[in-house]
Amino acid sequence: MKAYIFLAIAIVTELFGTSLLKASEGFTKIYPIIGTLLCFGLAFYSLSLSLQQIPLGIAYAIWSGVGTALTVLIGIVIWKETANITTTVGVLLIIAGVVVVNLKSSHG
Known part of the structure; x- marks a missing residue:
C-alpha cells in the first residue's frame, strides 16, 4: 500500500511539474523553472520508491x-486548451490501456 502512496505522489508532483513547465514559457521564467525541476525530481524519486514494490x-x-489523462484535464481547465472528440477518445483509450495492463498482470 505504501508503494501506491509513493506512486500517487509521483503522479501529483509530475502534474505540478508539467504545469510549471508550461508556466515557464520556454524556460524563460526563473520561479517556474525552479518549481519544474523540484517537482520532476520529487516525481522521479517517488516513482523509484514505488518500484521497490510495484x-x-x-x-x-x-x-x-x-x-497523461489528468494533464489533458489540467490543460483544459487551467490553461483553457480546447478538447474535441479525438482528445476524449484518446484519453479513454489511455485509461483503457492502463486497465488492461493491470488486469493482465494480476492474472499471470
Whole structure:
C-alpha cells in the first residue's frame, strides 16, 4: 500500500511539474523553472520508491496513463486548451490501456 502512496505522489508532483513547465514559457521564467525541476525530481524519486514494490510495467503504465489523462484535464481547465472528440477518445483509450495492463498482470 505504501508503494501506491509513493506512486500517487509521483503522479501529483509530475502534474505540478508539467504545469510549471508550461508556466515557464520556454524556460524563460526563473520561479517556474525552479518549481519544474523540484517537482520532476520529487516525481522521479517517488516513482523509484514505488518500484521497490510495484512491477515496473504496472507502475509506469499507471504513472504515465493517469498523468497523461489528468494533464489533458489540467490543460483544459487551467490553461483553457480546447478538447474535441479525438482528445476524449484518446484519453479513454489511455485509461483503457492502463486497465488492461493491470488486469493482465494480476492474472499471470
